[in-house]
Amino acid sequence: MIQRNEIRELGETGEECILAQGKTKEFEKTQRMEKPGKNTSQDKRQDAAHDLDFYGEEIELLDFVSLKAREIIEQDCKITSACAARPYPLVMDSAKGSIIRDVDGREYLDLVAGVAVMNAGYSNPEVKTSISAQLEKVIHCGYGDFFAEPPVKLAKKLEELSGYSKVFYCNSGTEAVEAAIKLAFWKTKRQGLISFYNGFHGRTLGSLSLTCSKARQKEHFPAIRTAHSHYAYCYRCPYKFEYPSCGIECAKELENLIFRRELSPKDTAAVFVEPVQGEGGYIVPPPEFHREVRRICTDNEVLLVADEVQTGCFRTGPFLAMENFGVRAEISCLAKALGGGLPMGAILADRELMDWPPGVHSNTFGGNLLASVASLASLEFLEKKNTKTRVKEIGSYIRQCLGELQENFPCIGDVRGLGLMIGVEITKPNKSIDPAKRDKILKEAFKERILLLPCGDSVIRFSPPLVITDEEIDLGLEKFQKALKKASI
Numbered sequence: 001m002i003q004r005n006e007i008r009e010l011g012e013t014g015e016e017c018i019l020a021q022g023k024t025k026e027f028e029k030t031q032r033m034e035k036p037g038k039n040t041s042q043d044k045r046q047d048a049a050h051d052l053d054f055y056g057e058e059i060e061l062l063d064f065v066s067l068k069a070r071e072i073i074e075q076d077c078k079i080t081s082a083c084a085a086r087p088y089p090l091v092m093d094s095a096k097g098s099i100i101r102d103v104d105g106r107e108y109l110d111l112v113a114g115v116a117v118m119n120a121g122y123s124n125p126e127v128k129t130s131i132s133a134q135l136e137k138v139i140h141c142g143y144g145d146f147f148a149e150p151p152v153k154l155a156k157k158l159e160e161l162s163g164y165s166k167v168f169y170c171n172s173g174t175e176a177v178e179a180a181i182k183l184a185f186w187k188t189k190r191q192g193l194i195s196f197y198n199g200f201h202g203r204t205l206g207s208l209s210l211t212c213s214k215a216r217q218k219e220h221f222p223a224i225r226t227a228h229s230h231y232a233y234c235y236r237c238p239y240k241f242e243y244p245s246c247g248i249e250c251a252k253e254l255e256n257l258i259f260r261r262e263l264s265p266k267d268t269a270a271v272f273v274e275p276v277q278g279e280g281g282y283i284v285p286p287p288e289f290h291r292e293v294r295r296i297c298t299d300n301e302v303l304l305v306a307d308e309v310q311t312g313c314f315r316t317g318p319f320l321a322m323e324n325f326g327v328r329a330e331i332s333c334l335a336k337a338l339g340g341g342l343p344m345g346a347i348l349a350d351r352e353l354m355d356w357p358p359g360v361h362s363n364t365f366g367g368n369l370l371a372s373v374a375s376l377a378s379l380e381f382l383e384k385k386n387t388k389t390r391v392k393e394i395g396s397y398i399r400q401c402l403g404e405l406q407e408n409f410p411c412i413g414d415v416r417g418l419g420l421m422i423g424v425e426i427t428k429p430n431k432s433i434d435p436a437k438r439d440k441i442l443k444e445a446f447k448e449r450i451l452l453l454p455c456g457d458s459v460i461r462f463s464p465p466l467v468i469t470d471e472e473i474d475l476g477l478e479k480f481q482k483a484l485k486k487a488s489i
């Protein structure tokens with residue numbers, strides 16, 4: 001059971017959320033308040049009301065949603081594990097395009113696309129039609145053992161979009177990263193890995209070894225041998241250098257420090273890198289960073305794996321974000337938006353690299369037929385809509401507008417991004433992080449009915465559906481400005 005002092009600690013660092021606190025209290029409360037024989041619906045309702053008063057002491061935003069929403073949250077807190085963090089009490093009912101409707105019928109503008117998943121928009125008609133058609137035929141085929149056409153058609157589309165000649169399917173980001181780790185180990189017969197500080201690659205044990213975002217995510221869990229190196233976080237340069245005179249010292253650390261002192265290239269199977277760091281703070285490195293990492297991998301005969309779980313599927317403009325940097329990794333990992341809203345992950349590599357024989361790796365649901373048709377429809381839709389250009393254009397527009405807000409809101413320390421992956425770093429006047437202020441802004445934004453999420457120590461992320469309209473963008477920015485004003489009072 002989580003202890004109270006731990007809860008306080010979480011709040012202070014801004015890492016965990018108000019609901020996690022509510023859940024913990026709920027757990028304590030169920031232990032304390034179990035009363036046998038109280039079963040009528042009126043009793044239950046009274047209990048719920050009492051419980052909600054109890055939450056209300058800690059969770060101010062629960063006042064903002066209806067009793068119905070609070071009851072669902074209450075039941076959720078009772079029955080599901082408290083280990084996931086939710087930043088505000090949104091209880092979703094339906095959605096279309098970039099608009100989400102909650103169980104109270106209130107509409108919200110989703111500026112995070114269900115955490116970078118709904119690139120083609122909610123209820124996309126083309127995705128829905130293909131899912132319905134497949135639903136009539138068959139949902140599941142056990143693609144690890146049998147054959148079917150939808151995953152093959154999707155693989156051809158992925159080859160066309162990425163240039164990689166082989167695909168392996170799985171169901172999530174962490175599974176894609178696990179598959180990439182195993183392929184790298186299998187291919188090189190080495191068992192060491194390198195990744196970057198602030199990086200996030202998932203939460204299963206292999207991917208978690210690479211993740212280096214928040215110590216809490218790794219507490220008490222064992223790891224695969226992994227060395228971590230500095231990423232090009234220019235706003236807070238680990239070397240206190242200035243770009244471009246720095247000479248991308250952070251990338252050179254792989255050769256100058258890691259390979260010399262910690263992990264020999266002869267023991268290193270692969271370097272894992274996010275083209276733009278996501279969970280770690282929407283950090284966009286200068287182009288030379290990835291080119292230098294690529295050169296070092298090539299010179300030292302180490303594989304480069306691009307974790308495109310968040311950046312892929314046109315999120316930054318091109319299909320793969322590494323294209324922005326002119327870099328090609330040996331393996332690319334995809335998930336999130338790949339399934340058009342259904343669980344789907346994949347790794348891509350060339351035929352010569354992904355030449356592991358039958359039986360080495362597989363799973364039950366990878367290549368699921370509904371997910372495959374949804375994925376294909378979503379990718380074809382985005383391709384047809386000329387998403388690459390549109391994402392670049394609206395991404396620059398949003399960054400420019402957010403940059404203009406800096407004048408009136410000095411708490412905006414930095415605005416950065418690539419395509420529709422945009423981060424606003426909230427700081428104190430001395431440029432130090434201000435997670436409390438960041439969380440206040442997020443809550444005010446929720447009250448304004450725009451959905452945003454935290455990342456990094458003190459960053460607000462914008463990753464809207466790629467189909468967001470011009471009007472919705474302007475509305476979202478107007479509401480964000482209101483939230484900044486209210487949080488500044």
Ligand SMILES: Cc1ncc(COP(=O)(O)O)c(C=O)c1O
Pocket residue numbers: 172173174175177200201202203274278279307308309310311335336
């Ligand atoms: C870059 C990156 N890799 C891996 C993952 C893990 O994906 P999943 O949550 O689907 O396991 C995430 C999730 O946020 C991610 O952003």
